[in-house]
Amino acid sequence: MQQSKHFLSAVLTMVATSVVVSGCASGSLASEGAEQGGKSGALGGAVAGAVGSLIWGGGFVENVVAGTVVGAASGAAMGGAAGASEDKKIAEQREMSERDAALQQKLGPDNFEAAKQLALCKHKTAIGKAKTAYGRAQDNDRKRYALMIEAIANKELGNSSAQQQLYPMLLPLYGEGGTTERIEQDVEKGESLIQQARTENGQSATCE
Numbered sequence: 001m002q003q004s005k006h007f008l009s010a011v012l013t014m015v016a017t018s019v020v021v022s023g024c025a026s027g028s029l030a031s032e033g034a035e036q037g038g039k040s041g042a043l044g045g046a047v048a049g050a051v052g053s054l055i056w057g058g059g060f061v062e063n064v065v066a067g068t069v070v071g072a073a074s075g076a077a078m079g080g081a082a083g084a085s086e087d088k089k090i091a092e093q094r095e096m097s098e099r100d101a102a103l104q105q106k107l108g109p110d111n112f113e114a115a116k117q118l119a120l121c122k123h124k125t126a127i128g129k130a131k132t133a134y135g136r137a138q139d140n141d142r143k144r145y146a147l148m149i150e151a152i153a154n155k156e157l158g159n160s161s162a163q164q165q166l167y168p169m170l171l172p173l174y175g176e177g178g179t180t181e182r183i184e185q186d187v188e189k190g191e192s193l194i195q196q197a198r199t200e201n202g203q204s205a206t207c208e
Helices: 002-023 029-056 058-066 068-085 088-092 098-107 109-119 123-136 140-157 160-165 167-174 180-200
Strands: none
Touching (some): 029 098, 029 180, 098 109, 109 140, 109 180, 123 140, 140 180
C-alpha cells in the first residue's frame, strides 16, 4: 500500500513537471504568445509615446524609451499567459508595464488603445477608437491627441480628404500660433515617427 502511494506521488510529480515545462517550451502557445506579446506591447507603447511627443515635447518620448525594456519583458510575460490559457479575457486583463500604465493615465484608455491599433496597422479600428476618445475627452490635449491619431491613420490610408477635414477641429486646440501648415507638419512628423517605431520593433514601416 505504501509502495502504491509512493508510485502515485512520483507519477503526479512527473505529470506536473511536464505540464509546467511544456507550457513555456519553444514553439508552444505560451512561447509564441510571449514573443508576440513582447513585440506588440513594446511597439504599442512606442507609438503612443511618439504621437505624444507632438503635443508634450521630446522629453515625453525619452521617458517612453527609458521604459522600453520593461515594457517588452512585461509584454512577453503577458502574451505567454494568454497563449497558454487560450483565453482572450486573460489577455485583456494582463498586467501592464509601468510605462504603459503611465501612458494610459496621461492619454486616457481610449487614446492609448487607438495608438496601439495604429501601431499594428489596424487603421480603421484606430480611427474608431480615436473618435471615441475625442468624444469622451475632458481636456484639449486629449482631444488633440485623438484627432492627431485619426489624421495620421487617414494619411497612411491615403484618405487625404478625411485627413484634412480634421484640421478645422485641430486648429483651436493648438492655441496661439496654430496654423494649418503646422498641423500638416505635425501629421507628417507623426507618420514618420510611427513608421520608425514599427521598423525598430521588427515590423513593416508601411504596413506591407
